[in-house]
Amino acid sequence: MTVIIFLIVLAVLVFVHELGHFLAAKASGIRVDEFGIGFPPKLFGFKRGETTYTLNAIPFGGFVKIFGENPDEESIGGPDKARSFFNKPKYLQVMVLAAGVTFNIIFAWLLISIGFMIGMPAQQGYSSQVATENSQATILAVPQGSPAELGGLKAGDKVVKLTAGAESTQGKLSVEQIQSFVATKKDQPVTFDVTRGSEAISVQVTPKEGIVADRAAIGVQLGEVGILKLNFFQAFIEGAKYTAYIIQATAVGLAQFLFQAVTGRADFATVTGPVGIAGMVGDATRLGIVYLLSFTAIISVNLAVINLIPFPALDGGRILFVIIEKIKGSAISPKFANAVNAAGFALLLLLMLVVTFNDILNLFK
Numbered sequence: 001m002t003v004i005i006f007l008i009v010l011a012v013l014v015f016v017h018e019l020g021h022f023l024a025a026k027a028s029g030i031r032v033d034e035f036g037i038g039f040p041p042k043l044f045g046f047k048r049g050e051t052t053y054t055l056n057a058i059p060f061g062g063f064v065k066i067f068g069e070n071p072d073e074e075s076i077g078g079p080d081k082a083r084s085f086f087n088k089p090k091y092l093q094v095m096v097l098a099a100g101v102t103f104n105i106i107f108a109w110l111l112i113s114i115g116f117m118i119g120m121p122a123q124q125g126y127s128s129q130v131a132t133e134n135s136q137a138t139i140l141a142v143p144q145g146s147p148a149e150l151g152g153l154k155a156g157d158k159v160v161k162l163t164a165g166a167e168s169t170q171g172k173l174s175v176e177q178i179q180s181f182v183a184t185k186k187d188q189p190v191t192f193d194v195t196r197g198s199e200a201i202s203v204q205v206t207p208k209e210g211i212v213a214d215r216a217a218i219g220v221q222l223g224e225v226g227i228l229k230l231n232f233f234q235a236f237i238e239g240a241k242y243t244a245y246i247i248q249a250t251a252v253g254l255a256q257f258l259f260q261a262v263t264g265r266a267d268f269a270t271v272t273g274p275v276g277i278a279g280m281v282g283d284a285t286r287l288g289i290v291y292l293l294s295f296t297a298i299i300s301v302n303l304a305v306i307n308l309i310p311f312p313a314l315d316g317g318r319i320l321f322v323i324i325e326k327i328k329g330s331a332i333s334p335k336f337a338n339a340v341n342a343a344g345f346a347l348l349l350l351l352m353l354v355v356t357f358n359d360i361l362n363l364f365k
Contacts, residue, residue: 002282007059009281009296011037013104013303014062020103021064024096031083034065060352066096069318070341071334086334090326097319104304105243108297113239115293121156122228127238132226137173139194139220146219151205153192153220156287160200161193175222182207183215190218197287246298250305258309312344 014037025032031050036042038056045054068075068084075084085093112120124135139157142149162169162181165188169181182190185207193202207216230238277299284295310320318341325331 002279002285005285005292006277006281009292009299010059011062013107013296013300014038016103016107016300017100017303017307018062018064020099020101021066021096024099025064025066025085028088028092028096029083030085030088030092030096031067031080032064033067034063036065037062039063070338076334086331090322093322094319097315097322100315101304101307104300104307105247108246108300108304109236109239109243111293111297111300112242113235115290115297116228116230116235116238117232118290118293119227119229120290120294121225124224124226127228127230127234129234130228130230132224132228135224135226137175137178138223138225140223140225141221143219146211147205147208148218148220151192151218152203153194153205153218154196154283156291157192157194157196157201158225159192159194159222163191163193164188175224178222179217182218186216197291199286243297243301246301247305250298250301254305254309311348312340313342313348314344317341317344 018035018037022032022035033050034052034054036045036054036056039058039061041057043055043057045052047053066085067080068086068088071084071086075081075086078084081087085096088096119133121138122132123140124132126132136158139148139153139155139159142153142155159173159178162173162178164181164185169177186209187206189204189206191202191204193200195201205218207218209216211217211219280295281292284291307314308316308319310316321332321337
């Protein structure tokens with residue numbers, strides 16, 4: 001079931017991205033020859049008007065075949081050259097290329113806004129206008145290698161009870177109570193009773209010194225989290241703010257990783273590929289529909305930001321070529337542009353294979 005949900009999420013995100021390119025091209029009077037979900041070989045397809053719509057066997061991607069985007073003799077000077085991407089004004093070319101990214105961001109905003117209307121998990125005090133309901137001490141982050149991670153705690157777990165030997169907590173727990181309880185239990189196993197989605201789980205964690213100053217700790221970030229439910233207009237306003245935050249955080253994180261990669265300090269083991277993301281989608285699904293919507297929105301933003309990288313074959317690389325052509329006042333050699341984009345696409349496929357292999361190794365670990 002997890003794999004099916006992951007493929008559905010991926011197909012929807014690819015469809016939204018390519019739909020942006022498709023609609024922008026149609027609106028610009030550019031001919032669209034094919035709209036494909038997945039990569040060939042083709043499973044089936046049909047033609048409506050001038051465009052063929054296909055579903056393909058390899059599910060990790062999709063494409064829109066825009067006439068003249070990869071220029072050849074026909075698109076440059078053939079009988080339908082007026083409808084070629086190559087012969088359209090530069091501002092229209094940029095609009096078509098940027099439309100996929102734009103649609104992914106709008107889609108993320110829509111998903112997050114729906115989440116706020118249903119009831120989004122949020123820290124107490126997140127909104128100054130609406131209070132969170134049923135706030136509970138919740139684990140917000142679990143660093144890799146921490147006692148909490150080794151014991152099996154996960155972000156999103158709501159702490160219900162703590163037990164160490166004959167000592168246990170009573171009543172609704174605050175963040176301060178949890179920290180105080182753990183602080184005196186150096187090297188002593190503590191049983192955490194938590195709720196994870198609809199499941200009740202018990203895990204054993206041993207607090208250690210040296211994580212925080214002067215006391216034992218398990219290495220988690222805690223917060224009071226409840227359900228924030230907003231009306232239609234509030235939801236779209238908060239959805240826009242949260243989407244902007246995700247874009248900023250994703251862009252900063254990606255920039256830092258690329259800088260580390262260039263300087264030889266990047267840890268590629270931390271990069272998650274399709275297999276790892278499928279596992280995360282499964283976790284989000286088990287926690288509930290709002291978590292799945294939020295996680296899908298985050299993936300959509302990541303897809304948008306990554307596509308803006310000025311790398312060949314990505315939208316950002318193609319936009320860079322258009323900008324260069326505008327500055328130099330003449331077109332880049334089609335043969336050179338096509339070769340560079342083909343090489344970039346091959347490198348991206350190779351990177352995906354490497355990351356997927358790493359995901360599989362992590363499963364065995």
